[in-house]
Amino acid sequence: ILSFFAARAGAKKVYAIERRPDMVRVAKELAKANGFEDIITFIENSSHLVKAEDLNPKPNLLVSEILGNAILEENILEFTLDARDRFLTPGSPLIPSGLEILIVAFDSGRGIDRSLEVDELECLYGFDFQLLKTILAQKPSMRMERFNPHLFDLMSEPVSAIKLDFNQLVSPRFSTTVELPVKQGGYINGLCAYFRAFMDDEIVLTNSPWAPQTHWTQVVFTYPNRRAVKSGETIPVEMVYDGHLNFWIKE
Numbered sequence: 001i002l003s004f005f006a007a008r009a010g011a012k013k014v015y016a017i018e019r020r021p022d023m024v025r026v027a028k029e030l031a032k033a034n035g036f037e038d039i040i041t042f043i044e045n046s047s048h049l050v051k052a053e054d055l056n057p058k059p060n061l062l063v064s065e066i067l068g069n070a071i072l073e074e075n076i077l078e079f080t081l082d083a084r085d086r087f088l089t090p091g092s093p094l095i096p097s098g099l100e101i102l103i104v105a106f107d108s109g110r111g112i113d114r115s116l117e118v119d120e121l122e123c124l125y126g127f128d129f130q131l132l133k134t135i136l137a138q139k140p141s142m143r144m145e146r147f148n149p150h151l152f153d154l155m156s157e158p159v160s161a162i163k164l165d166f167n168q169l170v171s172p173r174f175s176t177t178v179e180l181p182v183k184q185g186g187y188i189n190g191l192c193a194y195f196r197a198f199m200d201d202e203i204v205l206t207n208s209p210w211a212p213q214t215h216w217t218q219v220v221f222t223y224p225n226r227r228a229v230k231s232g233e234t235i236p237v238e239m240v241y242d243g244h245l246n247f248w249i250k251e
Contacts, residue, residue: 002016002063002064002065003015003016003027003031003036003040003063004030004031004034004036004040005063006061006063007031007036007039007040011039011061012039013039013041013057013059014036014039014040014041015040015041015043015055015059015087016040016041016042016043017043017045017046017047017050017083018042018043018044019044019045019046020044021044024042024044027042028042046079047079047082047083048078048079048082050087052086052087055087058087058088058089059087059088059089059092060088060089060092061088061092061093061094061095062080062083062084062087062088062092062093062094062095063094063095064076064079064080064083064094064095064096066080066096066099066166066197067096067099067195067197067205067207067216068216069144069216069217069218069219070142070144070219070244070245071099071101071193071194071195071219071245072099072241072245075172075243077172077241078172078243080094080166081166081169081170081172084166084167093167093200094166094167095199095200096166096197096198096199096205097165097166097167097198097199097200098163098164098165098166098167098197098198099163099164099166099195099196099197099198100160100162100163100164100195100196100197100198101160101161101162101164101193101194101195101239101245102158102159102160102161102193102194102195102196102208103158103159103161103178103180103191103192103193103237103239103247104149104154104156104157104158104159104191104192105154105155105156105180105182105188105190105191105235105237106149106152106153106154106155106188106189106190106191106192107152107153107155107186107187107188107189107190107226108152108189108190108222109152109153110189110226115133115136115137117136118130118132118133118136136224137224138224139224140221140222140223140224140247140248141221141222141223142219142220142221142246143219143220143222144217144218144219144220145217145218145220146209146213146217146218147192147194147209147217147218147220148209149192149209149210152190153184153186153187154183155182155183155184155186155187155188155229156180156181156182156183156235157181157183158208159178159179159180159181160178161176161178161193161237161239162174162176162178162239172241173241173242173243174240174241175238175239175240175241176238176239177236177237177238177239177250178236178237178239179234179235179236179237180234180235180236180237181232181233181234182229182230182231182232182233182234182235183231184231185229185230185231186228186229187226187227187228187229188226188227188229188235188249189222189223189224189225189226189227190220190221190222190223191220191221191237191247191249192209192218192219192220192221193218193219193220193221193245193247194206194207194208194209194218194219195207196208219245221247223249227249235249235250236249236250237249237250238250
């Protein structure tokens with residue numbers, strides 16, 4: 001669909017890279033039905049295995065789908081940076097050109113008990129899995145769901161965790177620590193993360209829970225223990241992306 005958008009917008013030549021042969025066959029027929037068969041060249045492969053010289057003339061625009069419910073999914077950031085560096089003419093724009101990840105802290109009013117997951121294993125197999133209970137008692141639960149801010153006590157304002165410029169980004173791996181200012185006394189046991197994607201200098205696409213609903217949900221981390229906090233206190237949150245996005249509330 002992104003290649004169709006590009007062709008309809010006036011691109012003279014479009015390379016559509018897709019590794020599934022069944023999808024390529026369908027896409028070729030759809031391109032023909034829509035009058036794009038002379039504009040779009042389909043390449044059946046993973047983009048990191050495609051040789052740069054196979055794209056001739058060299059592209060001067062990269063349109064990619066880097067977003068998911070978990071914000072950065074399926075190592076798509078690695079594929080995007082590789083395509084940028086090997087395929088494009090220098091200085092070519094990317095769509096989207098950048099991404100901002102934001103987080104907000106909340107309290108669900110209760111902790112989470114993950115011991116039932118281990119109880120099922122013990123009943124099924126008859127072994128002692130107490131060590132797993134200890135590990136899970138410290139491990140947050142991550143879900144992709146629609147976060148309704150009206151159903152929880154919001155303990156901070158939304159804070160920008162990181163801004164990524166895809167034209168300048170060198171490594172697809174990153175980590176950072178952000179300080180969340182607590183706006184009221186109480187407890188924290190969860191974080192909601194969402195994105196703002198910059199299509200160009202003016203158009204921003206977001207899955208913010210306060211914005212009009214999209215087909216994307218948000219990433220919700222719920223931690224086993226509720227942490228007592230005071231108004232005006234700052235809570236350090238470590239964000240790590242190593243192919244998957246994770247957040248840790250630091251003591």
